[in-house]
Amino acid sequence: MSVELIRGCVSHNLGTTAINNTGSWRIFKPVLDNEKCKPCAVCSQYCPDGIILYEKDKEVAINYYYCKGCGICAHECPRDAIEMVREGI
């Protein structure tokens, strides 16, 4: 098969880094304690990768496929509801 790349350093495939499993970089995993968590969106708004889902009146969800385990959420959580747990190797 002979195909050509579209000319001019153009990508029409926006948002495709979404296939990168950046979660595989993780050493420490943020684990949410739903007992302690009173959803306030702090973790969600400070997550650099934008992968903590917060919706009003719902439980906070972390997308572990992307979570790099930086720990900002755990550090910023006003209720200490997130614990960084070392993952198995």
Added chain:
Amino acid sequence: MSQEFISSSEAAAYGAKLARVEVVSAYPITPNTGVIGALTELIETGQMDATTVNVEGEHSAGSVCAGASSAGVRAFTATCGQGMAFMHEVLWMASGMALPIVVAVTSRGVGSPQTIVSDLSDIMSERDASYLQFYTENAQEVIDTIIMAYKIGEHEGVLLPTFVCLEAFRMTHTYEPLDVPEQEKVDAFLPPYRPKHAFYDTDYPILQGTGAMPEFTYRKYQQHKAMITAKEVIQEACREFEEIFGRKYGLVDAYRVEDAEVVVVSMGCNAAIARGVVAKYRDKGIRLGSLKIRVFRPFPEEEIRDALANAKKVIVIDRFNSPGFHGVLYSEIRSALYDFKPIISNFIIGHEDLYSWDMESMVDKALERDDGFEEWYNLFKPEELWAKASGVSNYDQLKTGKEVIREDVRGITDFMSKGLNLCAGCTSLLVCRKILSTLGKDTVVPYATGCVMAATSSAALSGWKLPAGHYCFGNVASAASGIKVALEKMGKDYNVVAIGGDGGMADIGFQALSGAVERGHKVIYVCYDNEAYMNTGAQRSSTTSYLAKTKTTLKGKQVKKKDISRIMEAHGIYVATALPCFLKDMEKKILKAKEADGPAFLHILCPCPTGWEFDPALGIEVSRLAYETGAWVLYESSEGKRTISRRPKERKPIEEYLKVQGRFSGLTADQIKEIQNDVDDHFTALINDL
């Protein structure tokens, strides 16, 4: 003589050290950073008596070297790729002014597409810049050639600058054992630089950089003559070098060509592979030879003709093609051999890695065929790129040219993709995400080279979900103004937000930024300031904090941070500073910037866990400490009126901010006090000077 196990990057630095270079200037660009890193270490540990000048762009790196050389000292720089292209004007100036500087070229491709791969497009674009050009193949040759380059370039009959090419990654990042020549022997070989033509001395004043109207071509003729003279000078230097150091070099390196019927002609490290293939084919009874073109300018025409006089077939391996014609080396070889008329084939490999089996298949092809042919060898297959992105790609639509079906972007609030290859805890990413979600869908994002660019700009895997474009490092503001003007012409009322780091806005991109802002285009310029060149491994920038350690300031930066926001205030536009810890405040400022009458500039401090050396979990905390200690002041300014957005009731001591960062480790009490005084002064000045 001492044995070392080092890379070609370090070998280049050692070469400059042994040549007793006195002034070094460079700008970070991958993969030359190894050269600069090694030089910084040699200088800061007192092993080398030279001064490094860490500049704000390659144009200046070349200019510092040329300036130093014109004053009468030995100068050295290293560059490649886009940087070498940016240095272009200065390169021609230095050769015209007969300044024998040496430029280590860690050659890489010139974009677009922007790349870091090894390719000769940078150095070949400067083919006619009147530089002696050496193409090396290993670390030993790099160190030896740099020492020889000064000897040859400074010869009174030559007086020309030199490129020493060491190929990106294959050499710059490859470690090899080598003999480091002894300093006394190098001193005997290379006397101190005592220029008679170009220097500054008030007892004997001269003018440099004269213009030319009638004598312009005569000047070029002089350069040409010097090049021709250089051929003999190079051979003489090689003979002398061999006597002292025992290693033999020449204009070309011919291996078993005397009786060869087929000869592979190559440059740089491909020649090493060629020699191995020759040995193998000789065992099979095939009379193969290898010719390495070591010196490309002056072009060793006679030596090539001598070496190839008996060859029936010649295979030329090119790492750069002149679009619309042939491989550059091929053209030169064919021209040198025009009356011999051998069958010449041309393989263009560009950046592709070449292994012995690749070269064997090239030789087999050339042996089979009776005509000269051109082949782009082992060319990349586009399918493979899209295979990588399978599942999310719309490659089929692209292939057939039909309308692209894509994710509906309406209703999306996060316009940065997931899965970006930025470090864990990157606050710059958080800031970019915030800016785009605040501005919304009708936004176009031109962005400068930097971390964010590197993570978002692959053809197969892109990181943006709204119209975005990368141009060059230093031109994001100008490109943004062009985009804005065109959008206005088309009646498209989009936000244009130009994103750049401290390099792209305050250093190499500052001229473009100041110009674009002065012209009044309604663009939002965002400087995500992580206080160093993080993308190339943390080299100091003009916004690096005082006494912060980086790869180019091992003992801490000795000068103060450039206050880019106050400079932008002087342009009379809307300027605001922000911090990742106060996202509401940042949002307010982004919206104000959007509503501003003219241009707006946002300066946002982005703590970098990798470059500042702190726990990635502390990114927000560090920015909060910057606020609480007064290291960063949150304010807005429009039409010359400054308002402080918020201020801590009581400022914490600056030590709180410094102690969590590895880049400030080892500060003495006096130094901390000095920083505290600076912070106090800056804080008071901002608050009082309204």
